[in-house]
Amino acid sequence: MTDHELMWRIAGGSGDGIASTSQNFAKALMRAGLHVFTHRHYPSRIRGGHTYTEVRADSEPVRSRGDGYNCLLALGDSFARNPKEGAYYGDEEVKPLAENLDELNEGGVIVYDTGLLDADDIPDFEERVEENDWHVYPLNLREIARDHGREVMRNTAGVGATAALLGIDLQYFEELMAESMPEDILEPNKEILHYTHDMVTEEFEFTHDLRVPEGTHDEEQVLLSGSDTIAYGAIDEGCRFIAGYPMTPWTEVFTIMSQALPEVGGISEQVEDEIAAAALALGASHAGVKAMSGSSGGGFALMSEPLGLAEMSETPVVLVEAMRAGPSTGLPTKPEQADLEHVLYTSQGDSNRVVLAPGTVAEAYEQSRLAFQLAYGYNIPAILLYDQKIGGELMNVPASHFDREPNPELGAVTTEAELEEAPHGPGGKFYRYRYDAEDGVSPRSIPGQKGGHFLVTGNEHNQAGHIDEDPTNRVTQVERRASKLDAIREFLDDQGTQTHMGPEEADYGLITFGSQQGTVAEAVDRLNDAGHSVKGIGVSDMMPYPVEEMTEFLESVDEALVVEMNSSGQFRGLTQKELGRFGEKLSSLLKYNGEPFEPAEIVAGFEASIEGQDVPEQQTTYVPAAGD
Amino acid sequence: MSAFSAIGEEREIDREEFTPTLEPQATWCPGCGDFGVLKALKQAMPEIGRNPDEVLLVTGIGCSGKLNSYFECYGYHSIHGRSLPIARAAKLANPELEVIAAGGDGDGYGIGGNHFMHTARENHDMTYIVFDNEIFGLTKGQTSPTSPKGHKSKTQPHGSAKDPIRPLSLALTSGASYVARTAAVNPNQAKEILVEAMQHDGFAHVDFLTQCPTWNKDARQYVPYIDINDSEDYEHDPTDKAAAQEMASEAERGLYEGEVLTGRFYVDSDRPSYSEEKQAIGEMPEEPLAERYFDDDYEWERTHDMLLDRHK
Ligand SMILES: Cc1ncc(C[n+]2csc(CCOP(=O)(O)OP(=O)(O)O)c2C)c(N)n1
Ligand code: SF4
Numbered sequence: 001m002t003d004h005e006l007m008w009r010i011a012g013g014s015g016d017g018i019a020s021t022s023q024n025f026a027k028a029l030m031r032a033g034l035h036v037f038t039h040r041h042y043p044s045r046i047r048g049g050h051t052y053t054e055v056r057a058d059s060e061p062v063r064s065r066g067d068g069y070n071c072l073l074a075l076g077d078s079f080a081r082n083p084k085e086g087a088y089y090g091d092e093e094v095k096p097l098a099e100n101l102d103e104l105n106e107g108g109v110i111v112y113d114t115g116l117l118d119a120d121d122i123p124d125f126e127e128r129v130e131e132n133d134w135h136v137y138p139l140n141l142r143e144i145a146r147d148h149g150r151e152v153m154r155n156t157a158g159v160g161a162t163a164a165l166l167g168i169d170l171q172y173f174e175e176l177m178a179e180s181m182p183e184d185i186l187e188p189n190k191e192i193l194h195y196t197h198d199m200v201t202e203e204f205e206f207t208h209d210l211r212v213p214e215g216t217h218d219e220e221q222v223l224l225s226g227s228d229t230i231a232y233g234a235i236d237e238g239c240r241f242i243a244g245y246p247m248t249p250w251t252e253v254f255t256i257m258s259q260a261l262p263e264v265g266g267i268s269e270q271v272e273d274e275i276a277a278a279a280l281a282l283g284a285s286h287a288g289v290k291a292m293s294g295s296s297g298g299g300f301a302l303m304s305e306p307l308g309l310a311e312m313s314e315t316p317v318v319l320v321e322a323m324r325a326g327p328s329t330g331l332p333t334k335p336e337q338a339d340l341e342h343v344l345y346t347s348q349g350d351s352n353r354v355v356l357a358p359g360t361v362a363e364a365y366e367q368s369r370l371a372f373q374l375a376y377g378y379n380i381p382a383i384l385l386y387d388q389k390i391g392g393e394l395m396n397v398p399a400s401h402f403d404r405e406p407n408p409e410l411g412a413v414t415t416e417a418e419l420e421e422a423p424h425g426p427g428g429k430f431y432r433y434r435y436d437a438e439d440g441v442s443p444r445s446i447p448g449q450k451g452g453h454f455l456v457t458g459n460e461h462n463q464a465g466h467i468d469e470d471p472t473n474r475v476t477q478v479e480r481r482a483s484k485l486d487a488i489r490e491f492l493d494d495q496g497t498q499t500h501m502g503p504e505e506a507d508y509g510l511i512t513f514g515s516q517q518g519t520v521a522e523a524v525d526r527l528n529d530a531g532h533s534v535k536g537i538g539v540s541d542m543m544p545y546p547v548e549e550m551t552e553f554l555e556s557v558d559e560a561l562v563v564e565m566n567s568s569g570q571f572r573g574l575t576q577k578e579l580g581r582f583g584e585k586l587s588s589l590l591k592y593n594g595e596p597f598e599p600a601e602i603v604a605g606f607e608a609s610i611e612g613q614d615v616p617e618q619q620t621t622y623v624p625a626a627g628d
Numbered sequence: 629m630s631a632f633s634a635i636g637e638e639r640e641i642d643r644e645e646f647t648p649t650l651e652p653q654a655t656w657c658p659g660c661g662d663f664g665v666l667k668a669l670k671q672a673m674p675e676i677g678r679n680p681d682e683v684l685l686v687t688g689i690g691c692s693g694k695l696n697s698y699f700e701c702y703g704y705h706s707i708h709g710r711s712l713p714i715a716r717a718a719k720l721a722n723p724e725l726e727v728i729a730a731g732g733d734g735d736g737y738g739i740g741g742n743h744f745m746h747t748a749r750e751n752h753d754m755t756y757i758v759f760d761n762e763i764f765g766l767t768k769g770q771t772s773p774t775s776p777k778g779h780k781s782k783t784q785p786h787g788s789a790k791d792p793i794r795p796l797s798l799a800l801t802s803g804a805s806y807v808a809r810t811a812a813v814n815p816n817q818a819k820e821i822l823v824e825a826m827q828h829d830g831f832a833h834v835d836f837l838t839q840c841p842t843w844n845k846d847a848r849q850y851v852p853y854i855d856i857n858d859s860e861d862y863e864h865d866p867t868d869k870a871a872a873q874e875m876a877s878e879a880e881r882g883l884y885e886g887e888v889l890t891g892r893f894y895v896d897s898d899r900p901s902y903s904e905e906k907q908a909i910g911e912m913p914e915e916p917l918a919e920r921y922f923d924d925d926y927e928w929e930r931t932h933d934m935l936l937d938r939h940k
């Protein structure tokens with residue numbers, strides 16, 4: 001964190017254009033040479049309800065939402081445009097102002113729309129402003145927008161005002177508007193932007209210190225979410241079939257794919273339910289196409305049986321699971337990492353699947369590609385496990401990161417020429433499930449290939465695919481399927497999929513998986529800056545688990561804190577189960593209130609765990625090591 | 629050369645090609661109606677000119693699902709009730725395959741009822757054979773969605789309080805473009821109907837009455853049936869949907885009263901198949917998607933060139 005970094009929050013009601021305005025704001029700053037990171041907070045309501053998005057911008061790469069924020073644009077009221085429908089929780093009218101004050105840092109800047117919000121309705125507003133040295137700029141954005149265009153253009157007025165206060169060049173906003181708006185909307189918006197900017201510059205004396213940081217990167221950047229990168233990874237890996245049923249937050253990946261696939265001659269199917277969705281992906285894959293499906297917790301639960309079929313029949317497929325807070329429908333729009341065990345163990349029988357959990361937006365692209373490589377290379381289902389946080393947050397990534405060759409390889413399949421040479425059983429039936437397969441991988445044939453027909457079945461089967469309950473056959477096939485995971489482990493070890501943070505040697509360790517990786521990385525740096533000796537690891541391979549690498553890591557530290565967003569320490573449990581020891585070295589820092597960690601919470605949790613300090617008042621939970 | 633050279637191969641097809649050389653370990657009881665389906669299907673194959681390597685037969689779970697063990701082709705014995713979603717995706721991935729889905733009445737009208745409605749609605753070009761024995765066979769004789777009202781079984785000891793499902797009417801209202809019923813006791817009609825169903829360009833639903841001598845001795849599947857298309861008592865025009873609906877209700881009512889009406893109830897040859905619809909709106913390529921993975925000259929698009937601009 002640098003002194004001058006900007007953490008801008010825009011707040012209003014769902015439907016006020018908070019998402020699109022913040023997205024453009026982030027893009028404008030990215031174009032100005034800054035590194036950006038967004039954090040989205042929204043209720044499970046379509047219109048109305050309080051929502052905000054934060055844009056953190058810095059000259060240095062940004063890895064997390066940061067702690068609190070330092071500039072508020074309170075734009076609308078939380079009623080959106082339906083004030084008659086009684087609000088079901090208090091202070092609805094001033095929520096975008098009142099609700100956000102708790103996290104506004106000292107010395108912060110407040111811009112609010114006096115056309116909609118009345119600060120007098122917040123009882124202790126003046127005192128808090130004084131106490132925290134906040135700098136308040138009340139502006140009638142609603143009136144400005146109405147006078148110079150239409151009332152809905154309040155967000156443009158708000159952007160013009162903050163741009164003036166923070167010293168951001170309007171050119172970037174204008175360009176973005178010109179790219180996305182038709183002429184008749186563009187003109188009034190431009191006028192509002194300039195009018196507000198100039199008015200604020202002229203009428204206000206700026207008392208605050210905060211200014212936009214200096215832009216530094218000179219490489220071309222793109223602003224992407226994890227949902228984007230998962231979809232793009234799939235497309236680059238040759239995926240041309242998706243089937244799904246909407247469920248937040250998986251819907252984002254599904255939507256992106258549905259829009260992109262027809263462009264490249266691919267097929268997207270929205271179907272009747274998630275069982276069908278997963279089954280369709282299996283059908284398409286069986287017929288020789290790279291296919292995916294996915295859902296969030298409840299929908300993924302329905303996929304459990306097709307997933308098992310994919311394992312038994314060794315049909316390659318990629319499923320994505322976008323976690324949100326559960327159980328059941330839980331908090332539909334809030335992140336949590338509590339489906340790990342669900343994804344690892346759902347479906348009957350011993351699990352033969354790959355589970356990968358990307359740690360950042362950029363990594364999600366690689367892991368998505370990797371999931372397809374593993375699924376199709378080893379004829380095994382692969383699951384990409386991520387959460388609402390990675391799925392929805394926007395980050396800048398250098399465009400060159402995506403400048404790679406496509407990989408349409410269908411993996412472990414035969415050609416017709418190979419089929420002639422391949423072993424066939426009595427009666428000429430192709431041996432699809434050979435006992436002697438190298439790395440456990442017995443190549444499949446694709447329907448329509450001459451001489452390749454075989455039987456797929458979810459029942460135990462012999463080399464030719466015939467249902468077979470012979471005990472020796474059973475043991476051979478079980479062991480062959482399981483051996484693929486060993487081969488995959490070896491392959492992954494060579495790829496270096498885990499992310500190491502901080503110094504090579506350190507006394508203490510921070511361990512995390514999935515979306516908390518960036519925040520932990522930031523905490524590791526802060527802790528070392530503060531004189532602690534800490535290193536960290538972000539684990540992305542959930543199955544097969546990186547046993548050797550994690551054993552080495554844990555042997556090298558005195559103690560380690562496992563950071564995850566759930567209440568039962570699922571990842572810590574997995575680690576202990578897989579490594580078979582280290583229970584006394586591992587403690588947990590957990591958060592499950594529907595918000596991701598902030599770096600300061602991890603710093604505080606670490607100090608509490610290692611130095612026995614009190615856990616400060618915040619919504620995290622510290623669970624000490626076994627025997628502690 | 630095509631990667632799938634079995635497809636469209638021109639030669640005499642012998643029905644014995646579809647008989648496994650190894651006797652399956654399975655499993656049908658002597659006298660089971662499922663043998664009738666098997667026989668009719670094998671006889672139909674040479675007539676449609678398809679060989680085992682170009683046929684994908686997707687089954688569900690049940691005695692009916694064991695069809696795959698008796699029938700040699702690309703087989704997919706899947707999970708209970710899910711044959712249709714697997715089959716229709718395979719058809720989308722490679723429309724040149726002959727795709728057949730099959731399962732029991734529990735499989736197709738119970739657990740898979742939702743898929744049945746939706747597959748019919750979409751009018752995928754495939755054939756769906758439901759082995760309708762009015763009972764759960766494989767799980768030993770429980771009441772099924774087509775068991776008559778009052779049917780007693782171990783799980784319905786006081787007799788079922790439910791009216792049976794009406795599969796023909798359901799298929800019709802859902803949008804199936806070919807709807808027929810046939811019976812294992814008449815292999816000739818069964819074969820003819822299966823040939824027609826497979827040749828039909830759209831979703832062909834065949835409710836195939838099969839007897840289960842082990843668990844359902846009371847069912848009417850053994851009684852002589854009436855072929856509505858041949859019978860002088862019925863002048864049925866299968867292209868008229870309203871007439872089809874009426875005839876279907878009649879057949880569904882009559883079935884439990886001992887009058888078994890079979891034949892083609894509805895044939896709509898004009899309705900485009902789902903693949904054709906998808907292709908027309910630009911959501912599906914003209915060439916089979918699956919071929920592309922074997923085409924060394926195909927230029928694969930990458931997101932860097934086609935999608936990143938909007939994120940800059
Ligand atoms: C999800 C699931 N539920 C239940 C079963 C158990 N099961 C296997 S076959 C069957 C019923 C089969 O009846 P039907 O579909 O009428 O076929 P039949 O055996 O009569 O041919 C059931 C309930 C299963 N395999 N999977
Ligand atoms: S139980 Fe019934 S349906 Fe199953 S094989 Fe025996 S006779 Fe046929």
